[in-house]
Amino acid sequence: xxxxxxxxxxxxxxxxxxxxxxxxxxxxxxxxxxxxxxxxxxxxxxxxxxxxxxxxxxxxxxxxxxxxxxxxxxxxxxxxxxxxxxxxxxxxxxxxxxxxxxxxxxxxxxxxxxxxxxxxxxxxxxxxxxxxxxxxxxxxxxxxxxxxxxxxxxxxxxxxxxxxxxxxxxxxxxxxxxxxxxxxxxxxxxxxxxxxxxxxxxxxxxxxxxxxxxxxxxxxxxxxxxxxxxxxxxxxxxxxxxxxxxxxxxxxxxxxxxxxxxxxxxxxxxxxxxxxxxxxxxxxxxxxxxxxxxxxxxxxxxxxxxxxxxxxxxxxxxxxxxxxxxxxxxxxxxxxxxxxxxxxxxxxxxxxxxxxxxxxxxxxxxxxxx
Numbered sequence: 001x002x003x004x005x006x007x008x009x010x011x012x013x014x015x016x017x018x019x020x021x022x023x024x025x026x027x028x029x030x031x032x033x034x035x036x037x038x039x040x041x042x043x044x045x046x047x048x049x050x051x052x053x054x055x056x057x058x059x060x061x062x063x064x065x066x067x068x069x070x071x072x073x074x075x076x077x078x079x080x081x082x083x084x085x086x087x088x089x090x091x092x093x094x095x096x097x098x099x100x101x102x103x104x105x106x107x108x109x110x111x112x113x114x115x116x117x118x119x120x121x122x123x124x125x126x127x128x129x130x131x132x133x134x135x136x137x138x139x140x141x142x143x144x145x146x147x148x149x150x151x152x153x154x155x156x157x158x159x160x161x162x163x164x165x166x167x168x169x170x171x172x173x174x175x176x177x178x179x180x181x182x183x184x185x186x187x188x189x190x191x192x193x194x195x196x197x198x199x200x201x202x203x204x205x206x207x208x209x210x211x212x213x214x215x216x217x218x219x220x221x222x223x224x225x226x227x228x229x230x231x232x233x234x235x236x237x238x239x240x241x242x243x244x245x246x247x248x249x250x251x252x253x254x255x256x257x258x259x260x261x262x263x264x265x266x267x268x269x270x271x272x273x274x275x276x277x278x279x280x281x282x283x284x285x286x287x288x289x290x291x292x293x294x295x296x297x298x299x300x301x302x303x304x305x306x307x308x309x310x311x312x313x314x315x316x317x318x319x320x321x322x323x324x325x326x327x328x329x330x331x332x333x334x335x336x337x338x339x340x341x342x343x344x345x346x347x348x349x350x351x352x353x354x355x356x357x358x359x360x361x362x363x364x365x366x367x368x369x370x
Contacts, residue, residue, distance in 0.1 A: 024238065027242065027245050034231075039231070040126075049213050049214075050119075050217075051115065051118065052216060055111060055115060056213065058114045059209075060203075063202065066108070069103075073103050073104070126224070167216070167219060171212060271309075274293070279363060280326065280328075280329055280360065281318060281328045282359065284332040288308075288314055290342075292306070292348070302348050302353060304347055305345070305348065307344070308344065337352060
């Protein structure tokens, strides 16, 4: 704006539309597009916590059978390796080591399987099953050094730092409390059988892992709700964005209005084309007009309403009927009753049979006289 002294005064029109602030909740279309891009609310901490619990519970459950299988595998290995000459046979050693590796994998298979299944279940439970390959596509914007520096001082980095501190505190507390609980047993380890000491230490480690996993679940739950909040906030839209998206999904109101108008005009033209074939036009006489046709080949039960209208449309129906030589009969109550209760292309109801039959009989009588 130019002032009287010739200076320019700048003003911001954004004050009139809320400053372009993203105050509106994201639409379903915005959420769907974000999901296609791989932008979902997901907490990695849940996967870590569940992994701890599942792995150490699996170790507690399968440890006896795994120990027995490994012991049998070692015995078998020592027996075969003690055979003279076979150690220097390259082909034999290759197949033998392959066999040992496969057997070791089978022993560890329950742990691997549970780990994989738990990872898939945790991720599907958080974001549901809708795979997309777009997050795997390289984005050169992520390689920008300036963007990387900005991310170093972002809120996300600060939150990750807080989570890391909490995890260290929890880890230290769990290790310390476990050590204090088992401190009275430490002197007895010196006089224990090595195998018993190994089992005892293994049980302590398993219990420690499970406890860490359950404590991590607390952090994971808090992190999950924070990730959902952050994700929803990042998808928020301005009022103008909501309007534009509504236009894209629902269509421009002006265009939709024109389409509806064209459809009404086409429907009216089709209806007016049916008027010349009608048997009678019943009016009230100025406001309502209903065109009836009784064709035994189309409907053997009752006459059909082929056209109807009020005011302007009623006048056009009567003009068309006059041009086509269709009889017009005035019956105020019947015209209003048919207009209000019968749709286009439908038969009149039984309670109107008598009144309409009398009018049709009168029309047929007039036609026979001519």
